Amino acid sequence: MKRNLIINFHVVNDAVWFESVILLLKAKYTLVHLSFFENSNNYEKGKGFCHISFDDGDQTFYTVAYPILKKHDVPATLFVSPKSAIRRENFWFQEVTGYDNNKMITILSRELSLPIKTIHEIPFFDIMLCLPLIRIQEIITFYQKETDTLPKHCQNMSLDEILEVEKSGLITVGAHTLNHPILKNENDEICHNEITGSIIELQKLLGHKVSYFAYPNGMPYLDFGEREINCLMNNNIIIAVSTEAKFISKHDNKLTLPRLGLSYGSMRFVELKLILGANWEKIKSLKSHSESKNRQKITSLLEKVRKNEMK
Numbered sequence: 363m364k365r366n367l368i369i370n371f372h373v374v375n376d377a378v379w380f381e382s383v384i385l386l387l388k389a390k391y392t393l394v395h396l397s398f399f400e401n402s403n404n405y406e407k408g409k410g411f412c413h414i415s416f417d418d419g420d421q422t423f424y425t426v427a428y429p430i431l432k433k434h435d436v437p438a439t440l441f442v443s444p445k446s447a448i449r450r451e452n453f454w455f456q457e458v459t460g461y462d463n464n465k466m467i468t469i470l471s472r473e474l475s476l477p478i479k480t481i482h483e484i485p486f487f488d489i490m491l492c493l494p495l496i497r498i499q500e501i502i503t504f505y506q507k508e509t510d511t512l513p514k515h516c517q518n519m520s521l522d523e524i525l526e527v528e529k530s531g532l533i534t535v536g537a538h539t540l541n542h543p544i545l546k547n548e549n550d551e552i553c554h555n556e557i558t559g560s561i562i563e564l565q566k567l568l569g570h571k572v573s574y575f576a577y578p579n580g581m582p583y584l585d586f587g588e589r590e591i592n593c594l595m596n597n598n599i600i601i602a603v604s605t606e607a608k609f610i611s612k613h614d615n616k617l618t619l620p621r622l623g624l625s626y627g628s629m630r631f632v633e634l635k636l637i638l639g640a641n642w643e644k645i646k647s648l649k650s651h652s653e654s655k656n657r658q659k660i661t662s663l664l665e666k667v668r669k670n671e672m673k
């Protein structure tokens with residue numbers, strides 16, 4: 363029996379690679395709009411159905427991926443922040459990409475009172491994933507001041523570009539919060555504003571209802587939980603997608619549909635990943651310093667610091 367799945371892309375720099383992936387997917391699956399997965403009865407038919415999605419609205423969607431999707435008539439969903447599109451600002455993780463690891467670890471250790479000996483082997487990015495957005499922005503400001511680093515040019519699509527691709531009828535636009543926080547790290551008010559604000563703003567810009575949402579970073583329990591799911595329900599979101607690498611089963615909650623991420627590799631590798639599905643993540647997590655282990659470690663260290671400060 364063929365499997366059903368949603369694929370997740372972020373940045374697509376290589377047009378040749380991307381077109382090969384699209385052709386591979388076209389050969390293996392029926393490529394459908396995301397609305398197809400609204401009704402579980404649709405995918406009990408035993409065929410393999412696949413939907414393609416893109417998070418963040420990176421420029422390369424417009425310049426590289428979109429022309430290829432159009433050429434092969436492949437529908438896709440693009441999850442964006444209305445704030446980034448209007449204000450032309452990068453998300454924090456785009457801003458810190460390429461930052462010097464040692465310098466970042468020094469700042470994080472100093473600002474969060476974390477012992478440098480314990481954190482120096484952890485990638486700074488994994489530590490940032492444990493912080494609320496306000497702390498993340500402070501750390502970025504420190505780095506920029508102390509290293510004379512200027513903010514980068516915005517690497518996300520403009521509103522005009524988003525409206526243009528949506529007009530094609532091939533691309534559906536979904537919400538992805540305003541500032542791409544790790545929702546689990548935020549208080550109730552910020553979580554609500556990030557989710558509801560992004561949906562309402564996007565609806566205004568697009569001129570119609572927004573029915574789909576992608577959780578930032580997207581790992582269930584680590585990045586979002588019941589609170590976020592309830593908030594999406596209150597906003598009448600029909601489908602929300604995570605980054606849990608699994609095939610779709612008819613029993614899945616529509617507000618936590620899994621997705622398999624693709625970003626690189628030969629077509630043999632991509633094909634293997636498509637076959638392995640959930641098992642791929644299991645193989646990856648055998649590596650001792652995986653992101654989730656690092657985050658657990660940092661979260662418990664931060665908790666200790668907080669308790670000491672309260673004494």
Ligand SMILES: [Zn+2]
Pocket residue numbers: 417418538542577578579
């Ligand atoms: Zn994202």
